[in-house]
Amino acid sequence: MLNDKILNFFKRCNDSYVSGEELSGVFGISRTAIWKHIEKLRAEGYEIIASPHLGYRLISVPDRLSEIELRCELKTQVIGKKIYSYKEISSTNDTANSLAASGEKEGTVIIAEYQSRGRGRLGRKWISPREKGAYLSIILRPDILPREVSLITLCSSLAVAKTIREQIGLAAFIKWPNDILINQKKTCGILTELNGETDKINFVIVGIGININTKRELLPEGATSLSVEKGEEISRLKFVKALLENLDKYYKIFNSGKIECIIKEYKKLSVVLDKPVQINYHNQLISGHVVDVDKEGALILRMDSGFNKRVLAGDVVMLR
Numbered sequence: 001m002l003n004d005k006i007l008n009f010f011k012r013c014n015d016s017y018v019s020g021e022e023l024s025g026v027f028g029i030s031r032t033a034i035w036k037h038i039e040k041l042r043a044e045g046y047e048i049i050a051s052p053h054l055g056y057r058l059i060s061v062p063d064r065l066s067e068i069e070l071r072c073e074l075k076t077q078v079i080g081k082k083i084y085s086y087k088e089i090s091s092t093n094d095t096a097n098s099l100a101a102s103g104e105k106e107g108t109v110i111i112a113e114y115q116s117r118g119r120g121r122l123g124r125k126w127i128s129p130r131e132k133g134a135y136l137s138i139i140l141r142p143d144i145l146p147r148e149v150s151l152i153t154l155c156s157s158l159a160v161a162k163t164i165r166e167q168i169g170l171a172a173f174i175k176w177p178n179d180i181l182i183n184q185k186k187t188c189g190i191l192t193e194l195n196g197e198t199d200k201i202n203f204v205i206v207g208i209g210i211n212i213n214t215k216r217e218l219l220p221e222g223a224t225s226l227s228v229e230k231g232e233e234i235s236r237l238k239f240v241k242a243l244l245e246n247l248d249k250y251y252k253i254f255n256s257g258k259i260e261c262i263i264k265e266y267k268k269l270s271v272v273l274d275k276p277v278q279i280n281y282h283n284q285l286i287s288g289h290v291v292d293v294d295k296e297g298a299l300i301l302r303m304d305s306g307f308n309k310r311v312l313a314g315d316v317v318m319l320r
């Protein structure tokens, strides 16, 4: 799209003025046509000033999660090397699944400003208010066994919690396996989907939904958002870029085989460790004390009977 090309040109000019004549020469269109594109960019929220002698200058960019803004100076090796951004989508996980099935590369990110059919775990809905949160899915092709896929979820939860702590300064914790809590309320959920056979993974989709600037009245019971907790609007663009960089960092550690580093960091932020919990495990309620998270990401539960039970998936309810 020409608008994107003009934007990239502005970015390469490092905030200095670019004359209409130069733009017209570079893109091979009239100065009037350039002006029309500038108007379109302004309508999208780009602040571009015009001076009769100097030309146009890009002053600020809108807080939109567009491919062009997310890719700008993104310091990652794998995650976000390719980004598909949408104003509206049914579910980023659905699009990611189809793209991955057609051979899309590892690290590709699908992100949307609104989801009409956002999906959560266990068949739940994920409410995705327009331009308030971050709804994204990442295609991964890890060289692991299907039973190790929980580790990808752990890695991703760790990246989200760390980003909230580093960027926003809020004390984010992880409720096993993949809910991110602030003040005991959920601000992010992760839906990991696996495509593979018994002993082989074709691809994994990590779907992340974060309530960023969502107003209190739009949040479901028990949920919160970063802006509600911080008491101010958050730059979603800055946050998501930092998140992609952290996802890249932890995925790299994971691929280098240093799982124990990930688990150690994860355990530090866990709200369930050493706590009494009840788990819905294969439609059966079991309760006990969480004593560990093992190297495959499973929860080790000391049952009331004194025996330890290893739980790989389930819904946890904190008892105290």
Ligand code: BTN
Pocket: 090, 091, 092, 093, 094, 115, 117, 118, 119, 120, 121, 122, 124, 126, 134, 135, 136, 137, 179, 188, 189, 190, 191, 207, 208, 209, 210
């Ligand atoms: C949960 O806590 O139940 C997981 C919620 C995951 C929501 C995200 S939003 C982006 C991606 N696309 C979806 O349809 N779901 C995930």
